[in-house]
Structure formats: structure tokens, C-alpha cells
Amino acid sequence: MPLTYTPLTYTIDAELGVARRGRIDLPHASGEAAVQTPVFMPVGTVGSVKAVPQEIVETLGARVILGNTYHLYLRPGHELVRRMGGLHKFISWPRAMLTDSGGFQVFSLNELRKVTDDGVHFRSHLDGSSHLFTPERSIEIQIALGADILMVFDECTEYPADYARTRKSLDITLAWAERSKAYFEAHKHEVPWAADFAGRTQSLFGIVQGGMYPDLRRESAERLVAMDFPGYAIGGLSVSEPRHLTREVIEATLPHLPKDKPRYVMGVGYPEEIVEYAMMGVDMMDCVLPTRAARHGLLFTSEGRLNIKNRRFAEDQGPADPECTCMVCRRYTRAYLRHLAASQEPLSMVLNTIHNLAYYLDLMQSVRQAIAIGTLPSLLARVRAVARASAGPIATHS
């Protein structure tokens, strides 16, 4: 008799309007250690949240991090990771992980990519070698990596893209979602940790595409929901569209996704955005912004964004953020952080990243609490006021 596999379970604990506080139970995050939502997921591109050891990411409270399929496939290779027991064991991260499908990286890193109905031909950004990602190949790689949540292979439509082009891209993406699911169902028992979690398996999420067109987003959502995934992502955002458009697309898409499944917006955002999206009913988000900004000396604080390299911090004896209790703010001064950044010391990236992650993860903790006690609108107002008082936007793609 074939084994019955259990994907994730999602439980809603509190609601405030359309916002929800809940728990996602996964093989590597279950029971008391389940992922609390709304959640922000730090990005661990090549099997490392850049500049921070796994034990510190754990201490900061992250229960789920991302890995990037494209990068791990090219280096060290998914078969090596499989032989090492999967990504959890290879990088020594006992908690939950999510891998993207590789579609977005192929889209953003490869000028020479060629999309056919079968898949995407692309060249490695490392050595120029030729590769082909198909839906089946992407899922095969993601099963070898063994994240708790994996994503269907999709085409991320560029911005701007006209209606006809977006329509065609959407049809490809929906066909690929079906192929991704069929391959996953046939091969999910091959995940490297199958024997450690009897009866549990990875969970495959669908990805809503459709560019900036509400009717295509709706169609994409409805056709994916008919395929029945345990969770749904909204993809194809943060592709250089204006930020008000990002919000409009999320707003237009969410009502077409089932209430009893997790909803994940990929690649967002600034603090005031992730709070707003949580208020709109988003459960999961990820972004390189806090970690990438940190490596450029840009800190998110309760007083707004600050560039720690600024001369005005040269003799500032205060912590990076007076309201933050992270290990960096408890111990080091702005003067020292400024000195490390000015001297380009590696420790500068480490400490800045730890603080920014603490800020994002603590903010989501506040969001969850605010949903439970009904104060989310005032939290959003506070975070927005701080953002308005800060300097302009931070370049996220430098």
C-alpha cells in the first residue's frame, strides 16, 4: 500500500479584519516550534544568510529561511547536497527551509535566456556553461535540496510587459505549474530526509503570475486553486514596477486565494510594506533588503533608516537602535559600527546584518501580537511615520 504523505498544516489563531495570525506546521518546524505567521523569511541564497552563522540566525528567532535553487544547482550542485543528506544537514540548519524554483534568478541574472514551451535555456553566470531548467528539472533539484516548502517553476514576467505578452507568459506558467505538480507527486518520496520524518513530505506551492493586470492575476489564481496546492505565492513583483502597483496587484489577487491556505508574497519589502501586506492578509514574505542593505551600512531602526557610515555617528555612544535588544545593540555603539564600516572590516557586515535581521524579525513579532490584540492599524501608522521621516529609498539591486 502506498504511504500517505502529510504536507504542511496551517492553523489560524487570530484574525483582525482580513489579517491573520497563524501557524504553519512543517517537518522541520512542528508543534511548539511551528512557523508563526505572518512571517518574514531571511534569504540564505547559497546556503548561508550572508555574513551570519546559522546559530545566530536561530537565536534571532528565524524558524524558516530561504535557499535559492538556481545558485545551489550551479554550486555546489544539487546531487552533492543530496549526498550530504539534503540542505538542512549540509548547512546545519535544523529548522524549516523554503526553496524558490530558480525561475526568478534565471529571469534576473541571464540576459541570454531563451524561453520555450518546454523550459528555459540559460547560461551560468559563473562560467558561461549552458543549462536547461524545465518544470520537472526544477522540482527534481528542489527535492534533492529537500526544503520543507518548494515552489512550482514559473516564468517571471518582466516589467513593463504588454497584455498579449503577459497573457502568453501566464499560459506557459500555468502549464508548468501542472507539470511541476505531476513530477512532485510522483517523486516526493525521494526527499533526502524521507526516513527521518515518516509520512511527512515537502509542500509544493503554486505561484500566481499575470503581470500588472488584475484580470490575469485573477485567472491565474483561480486556475492554480483548481490544481489544489497547500499554499499559494504571488510572484512577479519587485521587478522594478512602482511600489503602489505592487500593493495594487497584491490587493487584487488576495481575494482569489483560499482563506485556509498560507499566502506568500515573494521578494518584499520595506518595513512599512511588510506590515501593510500583513494587514492585507499576507502570511509569508521574504526579501534580501535587510541583509543586502546591512552590507552597505544601511540600518533599519525604530528611528528610521540610517547610514551608519555617516560622519555624524563618529562619536555617537548610543546603540544602533535604542529600542532594539539584539546582541549588537546591547553591546556596541554607533561610533564603533561607523568605524568598522569606514574601515571596511568584515565584522561590519556581520554586526549590521544581525541588527537588521533582528529588526525585521522583531517587527513581525510585533505584527503577530498586534493582530491578536487588535492594534495593527496603529503599528502600521507608527512604522509609516518613521519611514516618511527617513532618507529616500535604498537601492536593493546594487
Ligand SMILES: [Zn+2]
Ligand atoms: Zn539591534
